[in-house]
Amino acid sequence: MLSRFPLCFFVALLLLQTLHSPTGHTERAVASNFSVNGPRLDEILFVFHATPEAAVAAIRKGDIDILSDIFRPSDVRAISEDPNLNITFSQQTHYCYVAFNTRNPPLDDKQLREAIAHLVPRQEIANQLFDGITVTPMLYETSPAFGKWHNPDVKVYPFGPSSARQVLSSAGYSWSQDGKILRPDGKPVGKITFLSPTQEEAPTSYEIAKLVVEEMKRIGFEAYQEGVAFDSLLTRVMTERRFDMYFLCVSNLGRFPRWLYDYYHSNLDLPDGENTPGVRDPELDQLLYKFRFESETEDEAKTAIWKAQEKIADLTARTPVYSRYEIEAFRKGWTGMIQHKGIGYFTSGAFWTYLNLHKSGTTGGGTVKVDVGGRVRTLNPLYGTGAYEQKMISLIYDSLLAADPETGDPLPYLAESWTIKDTQIGGSKGQKITFNLVHNASWQDGEPFTSNDVKFTIEYCRKNKIPLFLPILERVLEVSSPNPYTVEVTVNGTSLFNLIDIGGTIIIPEHIWKDVTDWRTFQPDRELHPTKPGLTKMVGTGPYILSEEKPGEYWRLKSNPDYFRRYSETRQEAERPQQQTSLYSNLIAVVATATVTSAAGYMILRRRRTKHQS
Amino acid sequence: MGFRAYASRRITNTIIILLVTITLQFFIFRVMPGNPIGHFITPNLPLEARQALVRMWGLDRPLHEQFLTYLYNLFSGKLGISFVSQRYVSDEIMERLPNTILLMGSATILTIALGINLGVSAGSRRGSKRDVASVTFGLLTEGLPVFFLGLLLLLTFAYYLPIATGGLINFPVAGTVSRPPPTSLLNYLLDVLWHLTLPMITLVTTGFGGYALIVRNLMIDVLTQDYILTARAKGLDSRSILYRHGLRSVLPPITTMIGLSLSGIVGGAVITETIFSWHGIGRYLYEAILQSDYPVMQGTFFLLSLVTILANLVVDLIYGLMDPRIRY
Numbered sequence: 001m002l003s004r005f006p007l008c009f010f011v012a013l014l015l016l017q018t019l020h021s022p023t024g025h026t027e028r029a030v031a032s033n034f035s036v037n038g039p040r041l042d043e044i045l046f047v048f049h050a051t052p053e054a055a056v057a058a059i060r061k062g063d064i065d066i067l068s069d070i071f072r073p074s075d076v077r078a079i080s081e082d083p084n085l086n087i088t089f090s091q092q093t094h095y096c097y098v099a100f101n102t103r104n105p106p107l108d109d110k111q112l113r114e115a116i117a118h119l120v121p122r123q124e125i126a127n128q129l130f131d132g133i134t135v136t137p138m139l140y141e142t143s144p145a146f147g148k149w150h151n152p153d154v155k156v157y158p159f160g161p162s163s164a165r166q167v168l169s170s171a172g173y174s175w176s177q178d179g180k181i182l183r184p185d186g187k188p189v190g191k192i193t194f195l196s197p198t199q200e201e202a203p204t205s206y207e208i209a210k211l212v213v214e215e216m217k218r219i220g221f222e223a224y225q226e227g228v229a230f231d232s233l234l235t236r237v238m239t240e241r242r243f244d245m246y247f248l249c250v251s252n253l254g255r256f257p258r259w260l261y262d263y264y265h266s267n268l269d270l271p272d273g274e275n276t277p278g279v280r281d282p283e284l285d286q287l288l289y290k291f292r293f294e295s296e297t298e299d300e301a302k303t304a305i306w307k308a309q310e311k312i313a314d315l316t317a318r319t320p321v322y323s324r325y326e327i328e329a330f331r332k333g334w335t336g337m338i339q340h341k342g343i344g345y346f347t348s349g350a351f352w353t354y355l356n357l358h359k360s361g362t363t364g365g366g367t368v369k370v371d372v373g374g375r376v377r378t379l380n381p382l383y384g385t386g387a388y389e390q391k392m393i394s395l396i397y398d399s400l401l402a403a404d405p406e407t408g409d410p411l412p413y414l415a416e417s418w419t420i421k422d423t424q425i426g427g428s429k430g431q432k433i434t435f436n437l438v439h440n441a442s443w444q445d446g447e448p449f450t451s452n453d454v455k456f457t458i459e460y461c462r463k464n465k466i467p468l469f470l471p472i473l474e475r476v477l478e479v480s481s482p483n484p485y486t487v488e489v490t491v492n493g494t495s496l497f498n499l500i501d502i503g504g505t506i507i508i509p510e511h512i513w514k515d516v517t518d519w520r521t522f523q524p525d526r527e528l529h530p531t532k533p534g535l536t537k538m539v540g541t542g543p544y545i546l547s548e549e550k551p552g553e554y555w556r557l558k559s560n561p562d563y564f565r566r567y568s569e570t571r572q573e574a575e576r577p578q579q580q581t582s583l584y585s586n587l588i589a590v591v592a593t594a595t596v597t598s599a600a601g602y603m604i605l606r607r608r609r610t611k612h613q614s
Numbered sequence: 615m616g617f618r619a620y621a622s623r624r625i626t627n628t629i630i631i632l633l634v635t636i637t638l639q640f641f642i643f644r645v646m647p648g649n650p651i652g653h654f655i656t657p658n659l660p661l662e663a664r665q666a667l668v669r670m671w672g673l674d675r676p677l678h679e680q681f682l683t684y685l686y687n688l689f690s691g692k693l694g695i696s697f698v699s700q701r702y703v704s705d706e707i708m709e710r711l712p713n714t715i716l717l718m719g720s721a722t723i724l725t726i727a728l729g730i731n732l733g734v735s736a737g738s739r740r741g742s743k744r745d746v747a748s749v750t751f752g753l754l755t756e757g758l759p760v761f762f763l764g765l766l767l768l769l770t771f772a773y774y775l776p777i778a779t780g781g782l783i784n785f786p787v788a789g790t791v792s793r794p795p796p797t798s799l800l801n802y803l804l805d806v807l808w809h810l811t812l813p814m815i816t817l818v819t820t821g822f823g824g825y826a827l828i829v830r831n832l833m834i835d836v837l838t839q840d841y842i843l844t845a846r847a848k849g850l851d852s853r854s855i856l857y858r859h860g861l862r863s864v865l866p867p868i869t870t871m872i873g874l875s876l877s878g879i880v881g882g883a884v885i886t887e888t889i890f891s892w893h894g895i896g897r898y899l900y901e902a903i904l905q906s907d908y909p910v911m912q913g914t915f916f917l918l919s920l921v922t923i924l925a926n927l928v929v930d931l932i933y934g935l936m937d938p939r940i941r942y
Contacts, residue, residue: 231648
């Protein structure tokens, strides 16, 4: 009979656990170190500065509160010494690399490339050219900034001329009497040209190429540097493939290493494709394809991309040199900033910061002035690709899902939950993703947000073949809205990125965009709203409303008073029932446990008594 | 040849030059290294998206079709659609033109006024301390790099002095107006002038020396002429001799210089506009060149060519009126 006691206890615990467990992703986000409700600011004033000198002077003088993309060591030092400012360093998904043309001799030989990879003086570059402050030497193409997607166990090529010599010797290379490297067949390796931008155009890149060429010459390579205009470099590398080696940087690689597909899949070894080194490896192709299009689970995707990284490191078609930190400064007295992995605190993509940011010691309010250091030429949400354009657009428009700042995992946003069901489309596999939308979201002009808007957005982008969304939405086969708060999207393939891509697409209002005849020239921020005075046609569901702009000068975003995730004291009150629910849950659980335990105890005692009596 | 025939010939020439310029502008940008799509090479924008952009911009069409579209855009007045912003180039130019005219116009007027006065003054007292000082100062400021002077003024008057004086001397770091600007009209105008000060000083300082040196040399030459001696012999006061007889004779070459500087008023000043974050045509054109934004480059150069060619025409016609001997 005693065996029933643990069973009752287990049932009680189960009951307790059930009542206490998170019921949705929202609670999971709340449980983290940031709030999903906002904004806490009254407004954001984005202010343009054309040069770093002006931007640094502005923040030190007190004209602005936040400055991103600081890259000059002298500025970092000056800001660090300023008692009114804080400075942050975040590893970002950026890297600079040396690429090899693997199509032609002598760089078609992997060992030769490996040897040269050992001749990149990464630490010296970081110390000499960046004062050891603004960049970190990098041995991995997929840097640790990618979190769980970064494979730390790949082959690396640290700087070491002796290692380079060893690699060459073991591959059969030898040295002539005058110190030149000879191929295994005894012939000279030949001339290798390192293409770089000109000294006037990009002095750092030029110096890096120079340092590598010097190291190559030192061990016997016949290496030369050729400085060409940046445009010519791009044409020679991207279109004509007329190069031996070149140096280039790439930033904003995204949260997932999907760019590896573009960089190394043989399908992209064509004019203007990113596979500039000309890698053609069927095994790697398979892994990259699996990662990008066929992985149904995160584990599958991770396994594929980790293996792909090993293969890529082994091929040495590119060798990483350094990765730049995202260095940002903010005035002391602000709090609530969230570090977004691979992005930083305030720069484009740091969505949660602008929801949580507020003055220390207050619950909210106030204006934060943020530097705009790049172009803002259009705020058309279907066309603006500039980092600062994207930053403003993402604060005005929402998407169905948001991204966890730490892991990049999807979080509910306009969609409060979703389900994914595998389906058969013709002979191939597909997915039916059902998004359940929030009921309380509305457009900034007061119109309700419904599933028709989502359906319209997807269909509008597909119909107009909008370049930004083309690769994402061409996988969509069908979209339907069975009721105002449900959207069903049928997609080709079973990739886990289907959800992330479709969920990440910003949603535009049907009632504004249905009358737009030419989406390309439509500038919603410059056309007045037909019915709401004080508003433009730049109407989203997002936390901020574009209230004023003077192009080339400033953009004023005020907080959306009707935001569906509005942060306010009242809202906090409104949220308490959720917390109270959890208190109630605990209470109920305790009562339930006590009841069940008492009942069980009573039954046991009664039976014992009965047994004893009998 | 009468003035009418002279004028009609000049106008015909101007039209021909304009057409040749328009044609060259189209082809030169296409043979220049670089590709507009090159600036969209980012892993966030895969190849198929970039190819879609190329189709959208019409760059996949045959060259003659692109040329016809270009001509249509020019003559329709819209000047095409920017690759980067997807806005009409004419709209973008009109948004920036007032700022550029304000900066360059005021700077040019001040530069010319200061340069001519200093040149006349120096030329009239050849070898004097004033002359030597003017020549030295003119050479110094003429050779001063704009970026150096601009940054020096920016950091001194917009950063170090405001901090040192507790805001007593405080010029703006960037822009054409405060962000956000004052609401009353008078304050707004004063705010614009306040923002105009540093970039204007930069342009005037680096520009007036050239005018002063040229006018000085012209004046020295003119003041040795017989008719100046006659004027002196007639007992005219030195001011009348300098300005009514001397300066008037050197007006044609000065008019040419002023005429040629008109395109600068529209074209803006790339470096000054960049240093002071001035929302003008110069920076617009510079960014367009960096991004191979063909429609913007073509549209802006068309505007500059138009102004230069028309200014030349006007100068030629004024020449004809000022000096009846001129009939080419």
